[in-house]
Amino acid sequence: xxxxxxxxxxxxxxxxxxxxxxxxxxxxxxxxxxxxxxxxxxxxxxxxxxxxxxxxxxxxxxxxxxxxxxxxxxxxxxxxxxxxxxxxxxxxxxxxxxxxxxxxxxxxxxxxxxxxxxxxxxxxxxxxxxxxxxxxxxxxxxxxxxxxxxxxxxxxxx
Numbered sequence: 001x002x003x004x005x006x007x008x009x010x011x012x013x014x015x016x017x018x019x020x021x022x023x024x025x026x027x028x029x030x031x032x033x034x035x036x037x038x039x040x041x042x043x044x045x046x047x048x049x050x051x052x053x054x055x056x057x058x059x060x061x062x063x064x065x066x067x068x069x070x071x072x073x074x075x076x077x078x079x080x081x082x083x084x085x086x087x088x089x090x091x092x093x094x095x096x097x098x099x100x101x102x103x104x105x106x107x108x109x110x111x112x113x114x115x116x117x118x119x120x121x122x123x124x125x126x127x128x129x130x131x132x133x134x135x136x137x138x139x140x141x142x143x144x145x146x147x148x149x150x151x152x153x154x155x156x157x158x
Contacts, residue, residue, distance in 0.1 A: 031067075038066055046074045 028034040042064060049060045053076030061082040062074040073079045 034067060042066075042072060046072075049074055050076065 028037055049062055052058055053060050059082060060076045061079045064072045066072065075082060
């Protein structure tokens with residue numbers, strides 16, 4: 001009997017308990033309360049970000065503007081470094097001097113290669129222009145159609 005009564009009491013307890021419920025997220029109208037909630041959530045948010053940075057080695061940067069327009073930042077390791085990396089489109093920063101020198105050397109090699117290709121392209125464009133001029137001059141001096149002509153139709157140069 002005692003066991004039955006405890007089960008009935010537990011069942012009644014479950015019925016009366018509201019349990020875990022979803023809390024609706026809505027704007028807080030009271031300005032003072034909104035400021036307090038913002039500061040508490042901001043501190044919790046930044047502490048969780050710091051914990052994530054520390055435990056996993058992740059780079060986290062947070063920029064937050066308060067409802068009053070005040071700026072708050074969190075950077076792991078620093079917001080300035082992350083912004084610099086983002087703006088320079090280089091998320092992985094070299095840490096060793098050898099790595100920096102290797103990257104600089106690779107960049108210079110690519111620049112030299114690009115300049116060489118640019119020079120070759122200009123030279124090829126000049127060759128094509130010269131060949132076009134020669135073909136036009138040859139077509140003016142002979143009665144050979146440049147489109148349908150064969151190599152045997154073109155007169156030899158003097």
